[in-house]
Structures are given as structure tokens and as C-alpha cells.
Amino acid sequence: MTTFLPNNPSPNPSRKREGNEVAPAQSRLTQNAPLAPLVWFKSGGKADFLFEPAKVEDLSNFLANLDESVPVLPLGLGSNLIVRDGGVRGVVVRLGKPFAKVEAIDATTLKCGGGASGVLVSSTARDAGIAGVEFLRSIPGTVGGFVRMNGGAYGRETADILVECDVILRTGERRTLAASELGYTYRHSNLPEGAIVISATFRGTPGEPQAIQAEMDRIAAAREASQPLRSKTGGSTFKNPPGHKAWALVDEAGCRGLKRGDAQVSEKHTNFLLNLGQATSADIEALGEEVRTRVKETSGVTLEWEIQRVGVPA
Numbered sequence: 001m002t003t004f005l006p007n008n009p010s011p012n013p014s015r016k017r018e019g020n021e022v023a024p025a026q027s028r029l030t031q032n033a034p035l036a037p038l039v040w041f042k043s044g045g046k047a048d049f050l051f052e053p054a055k056v057e058d059l060s061n062f063l064a065n066l067d068e069s070v071p072v073l074p075l076g077l078g079s080n081l082i083v084r085d086g087g088v089r090g091v092v093v094r095l096g097k098p099f100a101k102v103e104a105i106d107a108t109t110l111k112c113g114g115g116a117s118g119v120l121v122s123s124t125a126r127d128a129g130i131a132g133v134e135f136l137r138s139i140p141g142t143v144g145g146f147v148r149m150n151g152g153a154y155g156r157e158t159a160d161i162l163v164e165c166d167v168i169l170r171t172g173e174r175r176t177l178a179a180s181e182l183g184y185t186y187r188h189s190n191l192p193e194g195a196i197v198i199s200a201t202f203r204g205t206p207g208e209p210q211a212i213q214a215e216m217d218r219i220a221a222a223r224e225a226s227q228p229l230r231s232k233t234g235g236s237t238f239k240n241p242p243g244h245k246a247w248a249l250v251d252e253a254g255c256r257g258l259k260r261g262d263a264q265v266s267e268k269h270t271n272f273l274l275n276l277g278q279a280t281s282a283d284i285e286a287l288g289e290e291v292r293t294r295v296k297e298t299s300g301v302t303l304e305w306e307i308q309r310v311g312v313p314a
């Protein structure tokens with residue numbers, strides 16, 4: 001395996017002081033990197049390597065010089081993810097602060113870094129008087145994840161606002177893809193395998209900041225009332241089947257509060273799985289599979305996972 005890292009980055013990702021100057025943050029490559037602290041479930045194994053680039057050129061060069069047989073997994077906020085207990089083979093790429101900038105480039109358009117959160121995108125849009133992206137306030141993820149999975153909530157989805165995205169392909173090549181090239185369907189895109197979204201251009205409509213804030217407040221209150229926001233969870237577990245709500249099917253199957261070890265189906269919102277303390281990823285995934293089995297038996301509907309499951313079992 002080639003582990004070429006451009007510009008000989010320091011193992012310390014923090015900025016260093018050189019006299020009175022602050023040196024730019026450098027890229028970091030970590031071997032046997034624990035992933036549990038980086039995901040919302042707080043469970044799972046290690047990555048063979050974790051690469052945290054400081055700039056686009058480092059990411060591009062790293063991928064171009066990485067053996068093509070080595071798998072690459074992008075990681076955002078780790079909210080909609082189960083990392084299996086045996087860890088992740090290959091390289092996990094995590095886009096941090098250097099990729100988290102958001103700016104308005106005209107009266108209705110935002111340029112957003114792939115590592116920017118939905119909260120930052122929607123807040124920047126509010127300040128710029130851009131409406132139509134308030135729904136991102138409710139999605140616990142980053143722009144890269146929204147683009148890949150056509151993230152959505154409250155009647156809106158990424159496909160409604162995306163103009164284009166910039167990606168680094170697995171080969172290290174940088175490319176701009178129009179929204180029409182991504183083949184968007186419900187919680188799915190045709191983004192190339194291994195591609196990492198480094199930025200996206202979103203377009204909304206002109207709006208008044210006060211009205212935009214009011215809509216964001218409404219969405220935040222709705223989430224607070226219905227979802228276990230302060231728990232170790234992974235967000236919505238299953239996709240809504242056509243003509244159904246996943247939470248209702250889970251509830252009808254008698255799974256509200258169902259447990260396996262320290263993993264539990266939320267009693268507040270049955271499409272959320274929880275880690276009550278020391279649940280393993282195996283516990284969480286097995287509980288999800290038990291829910292799928294019970295829903296199939298009671299309703300005849302096969303639930304599809306919305307949460308991404310990666311890595312190998314212990």
C-alpha cells in the first residue's frame with residue numbers, strides 16, 4: 001500500500017506558531033485511527049488510515065498517489081453511519097475546517113465547502129437573505145453527505161437546490177458535476193464510487209432574514225419535539241417505503257423500545273436507534289435487522305437501511 005502524503009504534513013494537525021506568525025494547518029495521516037469518537041453512535045472499530053487534508057491539492061495528490069486497490073471512504077459528521085466493530089479497511093478521508101467555508105456568491109446562490117454543516121449553510125443563507133435551504137438546518141450532516149445521499153427533510157431535498165458540485169475522483173482528478181449528472185432519486189445519487197465532494201453550489205430564492213429565521217425555528221422546534229436529539233443515535237435508520245412512513249411500520253410491528261444489549265429502538269421516534277451506553281456496532285446493526293424482520297412479518301414491507309453501514313465485523 002502506498003501511503004504518500006504531500007508536502008510531508010506534520011502529525012500534529014493544529015496550527016503552529018513560528019515566532020509571531022501562525023503557520024497554515026497541515027494535512028495529517030493517522031494509522032490505526034479510532035473512528036468511534038468521530039461518529040454519533042460512539043461505537044465501532046478503527047480505520048487502517050485516517051487522512052485529514054488541509055487543502056484540495058493535498059487531497060488530490062494523495063489520492064493520485066494511493067494504490068488504486070486501496071478503498072477510500074469519505075467521512076462527514078458521522079451522523080448517519082454505523083462503523084462495524086472490526087474497523088474500516090483502507091483510508092477514511094475526513095474533511096475538516098479547511099473545507100467548511102460557506103459564502104453567498106450572489107443574491108440567491110451559495111458556495112459551500114464539502115465539510116460545512118447544514119446549520120452553517122442555512123444560517124449563512126439566512127444572513128444573505130436566501131430562502132429555500134432552511135431544511136438543511138434539520139439534517140445532522142455535511143454538504144458532502146447531502147450531495148451524495150440527496151439528503152432531505154420537511155418536504156425538501158438536496159436535488160431541489162443543487163446547481164453543481166466539485167469532486168475529487170478516486171484517481172485524484174478534480175471534476176465539476178452538474179446536478180443533472182447525478183441521477184438523483186430518493187436518498188440516492190449516481191456520484192462516482194470513491195468520489196469526494198469538496199464543494200457544492202446551492203441556489204435558493206430571495207427572502208427576508210426574519211422569515212427565514214422563523215422557518216428555521218419552526219423546523220428546530222419540530223425536531224426537538226419528535227426526535228431524540230440528545231442521544232447517541234444515527235438519525236433516521238430506514239428509508240420511507242413508497243406509500244408508508246418507516247416509523248409507523250416499526251411502531252405497528254411492536255418495536256418501540258425494543259432492545260438488544262445497550263442498543264434500543266427509540267421510544268420517542270421509532271425510526272431512530274440509540275446507543276444507551278456501551279452498545280457495540282454489532283448490537284446496533286443486529287437490532288436494526290430484527291426490526292426489519294418484524295416489519296416484514298407484520299406488514300409485508302421490506303425496510304431499506306438509510307444509515308450507511310461500513311467496515312468489517314469484529
